[in-house]
Amino acid sequence: MIPGLSAFLPSVEGDKLTTNRRSMAAKNDSSVHPVETTASRHLPPDYQTYRRRSCETEWLRTEWLYSSIDETEGTARLDKLRECRKFAWFARNKHTGLVRVMSNACKLRWCPVCAKARTMHLMTQVGNWLHDVSNPKFATFTMQHTDAPLSHQIKWLYSHFRRFRQRKAIKPYIRGGIWFFQLKRSENSAQWHPHLHCILDADFIPQALLSAEWLAQTLTSSVVDIRAVRDVEKVAEYVARYCARPAQLSEFNDQDCIEIFSVFHGRRLCGSWGSGRLAELTSQPTEDRFDWLKIGSYKKVVAMQDTSARAKRIISCWLSQEPIEDGIKIRDLDEQMNGWIGRAPPDVGIEDLDFNWKGFEA
């Protein structure tokens, strides 16, 4: 029996991408300032902790993974991860008056906070592309379970899929697409269950043809699922999530985590071909650094939220996404750099409440 898409859909509980709808509640109540009286009281004292709140389990698992890798490889990935979002200032856009956080990103592949930022960007790119495709399809190619090492299975899947796209019987149907991996352990056996998903820019293709051609290509596997994309936003989010990070580390044991890390090290997690290249998966969103002026460090402003009307105002405008008046600023006497003094400045960008992180233009 061909497994349905639902079998592959990830659990998103507790790891939602967007959690910031409290601003709507704030706008609906004009008698008090709920943001100031409730949400801000719960703001953690540093920005990294604020961002980690929605992915704490994954964060801790990633810390464990990088510390293990550092031990065997002599690298300093854990330090890099722990500095992610540590440099953090509130900044005001000089044109719109909007408040965002200027912060650094570690950009490590398995950092769950950076992965959310990448997901947001990819979701836009994939969503825009999907809107331009007339009849997009979602396909899943699986391989027969084996005891072969995971690295062999991933290579196998990738190389057969590349050749499959070139097959005479298949090529005329497909104008292009985007592919990505997803990793699971089989529920029945302990074997790996890697599979390759793709969204296709293609007219109707008989499922039986796909299945027969996949078998002809691989000689062992015939399971292919294909369906029309009905909810573009949902599919774009799903694709973007896995293009950014192909597995939830907290779902795997220690040995598996290390294996997953090495299998994907230096390997692309997703790709596109033909018309799919228009999705620009590798593009980076940017902002003009001169549009943003610092108005107070995150730590200082949050520390002063109960004693300073200006600090309260900064936090309120940040959370409610309303413009702030020019001139409101919290001075930081030592202009502290959160530990960055004397080192190369971190890779800094601007981030909104929904994890849209944009680096500054060079």
Ligand SMILES: [Zn+2]
């Ligand atoms: Zn990071």
